[in-house]
Amino acid sequence: GSYPPPVFDFGMPRNITTRTGHTAAINCRVDNLGDKSVSWIRKRDLHILTAGILTYTSDERFKVVRTADSKDWTLHVKYAQPRDSGIYECQVNTEPKISMAFRLNVIVTPPDAKAIIAGPTDLYVKVGSSVTLTCHVKQPATSAQDIGPIYWYRGPYILTPFVAHPNDAAIDLQRISMESTLAEKLQSRLRIANAQLLDTGNYTCMPTTAEAASVVVNVINDEHHHHHHHH
Known part of the structure; x- marks a missing residue:
């Protein structure tokens, strides 16, 4: 049988601001994922961070957390640093592939704020x-x-x-x-x-x-x- 194709939920926040040292969470929600898989890619160096539930980076601060229904694929960046700022892409391996970009801003907070x-x-x-x-x-x-x-x-x-x-x-x-x-x-x-x-x-x-x-x-x-x- 044919299934409806995977689609992104465009209601998710696309601009995420977090403070240095905190955990940033970027949530990508996909409906009708079917047998396809979700990957997270760091745009600046096109590095594949995660594919499915596997992590493809030696940087242990990155991991993906998915909900039981496989709709939400959230990229967690632990101890976020200003250098982590930039575009992260959530990608689904359809033919042709579909992707959605998110911007992460990691800001430095003065200690007395x-x-x-x-x-x-x-x-x-x-x-x-x-x-x-x-x-x-x-x-x-x-x-x-x-x-x-x-x-x-x-x-x-x-x-x-x-x-x-x-x-x-x-x-x-x-x-x-x-x-x-x-x-x-x-x-x-x-x-x-x-x-x-x-x-x-x-x-x-x-x-x-x-x-x-x-x-x-x-x-x-x-x-x-x-x-x-x-x-």
């Missing part, structure tokens, strides 16, 4: 109240293009208006909003309207170009709060 969330690191708020977390990034004067976006997480889950986590319905993005200013003063605000018990958790502000900061938000039913201390 870090995020700070104003206020206590352990925050108690009543059910129904609204919470605003303000994160500002303290870093030496940098050229604007070095400043990537600021991401917010709750626990391991990224909080963006665009990502739903079907297995974690507790993240109700109707009530959670974010806004960032990336001008001279680099800051981002996370607002939770009408806080619910489910919103309790560890919130992290993660800039692309500086160390992250976290705060634990505890949403409490006021009348119960005192009983906990008397057990």
Whole structure:
């Protein structure tokens, strides 16, 4: 029988920024792979890094991680260095072959660049109240293009208006909003309207170009709060 040909998922991020020393992950998603295989090629020297699940480089920082359904083929670059910056191609050995290019930018972060969330690191708020977390990034004067976006997480889950986590319905993005200013003063605000018990958790502000900061938000039913201390 004939199968539909392999196709790339063009919704994957094509421009990946990571900091020196961190692990970069470039994700290539292919539908209808069938019996074909996926390779990663470094454009600058046309070096084949991985083919299928095998690694073809002596540089042990590179490896490919695939999902069980063989849709996602993610190139991991451990301890990324500025020299790793450049174009990486995800290639499928169809006839003719198809490929998709990704750009990796590895940036050097000044050691004293870090995020700070104003206020206590352990925050108690009543059910129904609204919470605003303000994160500002303290870093030496940098050229604007070095400043990537600021991401917010709750626990391991990224909080963006665009990502739903079907297995974690507790993240109700109707009530959670974010806004960032990336001008001279680099800051981002996370607002939770009408806080619910489910919103309790560890919130992290993660800039692309500086160390992250976290705060634990505890949403409490006021009348119960005192009983906990008397057990």
